[in-house]
Amino acid sequence: MNTLDEIERAVKDTAHYVSGNLANYAHRSAGENPSGEAQVGGDVWADDLFFDSLSGVEGVGGYASEEREEIAQLGDGYTIAIDPLDGSSNLASNNSVGTIVGVYDSDLPATGRTLVASMMVLYGPYTTLTVARQDRDIVQEYLLRDGHSERWGTFTQPEDPTVLGMAGKWSQRSDAMNELAQEFSRELKPRYGGATVADLAQVLEYGGLFGYPATEKYPDGKLRIHFEAAPLAYLVEAAGGASSDGAQSLLDVDPDEVHGRTPTFLGNESLIQRLEEGLAE
Ligand SMILES: O=P(O)(O)OC[C@H]1O[C@](O)(COP(=O)(O)O)[C@@H](O)[C@@H]1O
Ligand SMILES: [Mg+2]
Ligand SMILES: [Mg+2]
16 A cells, blocks of 8 residues: 555544544534634544544654644655544534545645645545545545445536535625625525535535635635645546635645635636636626
């Protein structure tokens, strides 16, 4: 097995265990993460589990997490950037959550162009792992069940867009953003769930657009570039879709800090293009 195979194996094993035990953390709170947001107990628990499994992989040189201030330096090799539990405020209400893993062939901060693999786990009615790697030309989805991983399907961005998952309150977004949201919601079915992984999964399955734009509360957007936006952009672009921070591919965003944020848009190329044009006016 090469290093990416071993990382994929570690993510599968840990995600299996996480999926079976999430209920234990439904109502546990914890402290604050380095972005100043409230952590739930599941955030810290999942981070510990993924750290233990991924730091043991030879060829992993660093572990950066949304839940840790500092990057754990482990030696030479790839840097993992992880959102161990994405959408964790969905846990209490028993809605979907996820895990996002970016594998960077670089120290951080870095652009998404240095990603060599990206993985997202969706803990929904069933648990799936979706993987894009530089050494594969397909985006592979696996079903994780009963200790096994089974090839489940592959993702190619559907041509006809159907769904729209747009975050942020109308009162907190720019007029230009609201105009676009209104235009898109006339054509697409609004479905926003509050876990980026789940909101992106529906875009990959049915076609459409996911967005977490800049808001008054989050002037740079809410999602973190290394842990969420760039790895998910890598997945979508590998599947034939597109990504944007409003003006350029999310893979070209050049962050100056590890916990930096960015406005995030993922989905069909035609919609991303219209969005960029609309925001530029
Ligand atoms: O509650 P809001 O503002 O819609 O935010 C939801 C967004 O925040 C996130 O939950 C942030 O991720 P974390 O839960 O990993 O911090 C995204 O998954 C999701 O898109
Ligand atoms: Mg997240
Ligand atoms: Mg998280």
